[in-house]
Amino acid sequence: NAGVTQTPKFQVLKTGQSMTLQCAQDMNHEYMSWYRQDPGMGLRLIHYSVGAGITDQGEVPNGYNVSRSTTEDFPLRLLSAAPSQTSVYFCASSYGDRGSYGYTFGSGTRLTVV
């Protein structure tokens, strides 16, 4: 019963480096999202996907790419890391057709860009 699994848990990057944050879920959820959490700003939606092959931008998409080739996986790519991307990143999933279900969250990736 793994739920939503995020890797790595911690990462330090240098400015300009790229990396991929991994997210996988084993609940056959259609809907997956990436959020960033910054002090005093709550959760901000980066990108989301309503199913394999379908992705869309959230409110803060710049500097990030996503793809959804399978139902299970939804990786988040940082193209050229900047200090402003220092944050805690959460992946979440849900049933797309059941708004009453709620999200299941991963445990997060704490990213520091120096």
Next chain:
Amino acid sequence: GNSVTQMEGPVTLSEEAFLTINCTYTATGYPSLFWYVQYPGEGLQLLLKATKADDKGSNKGFEATYRKETTSFHLEKGSVQVSDSAVYFCALSVLSSGTYKYIFGTGTRLKVLA
């Protein structure tokens, strides 16, 4: 538009005190309402939910009632414990353009002192 407003924190209480965290919402249609809890260093966990007017969600001694007339979903607990110290997020899901969208409040930090 759709939005969630919750009281600013931090909220500091003594053990066994009564807790209320206010949450109001704006939504088109008929949203489902949620409370999530985030313990230090962890992801968000679903605490309770309500899917229609006058429903009461409850879990671990916490309760919240879906009040359509006041568009509110206030979180309450009769006697808090030190272990309840966490950040609490109010959220809603609403059908938008054929899929469910999740909107989160900015979170309220609760500190319970022994």
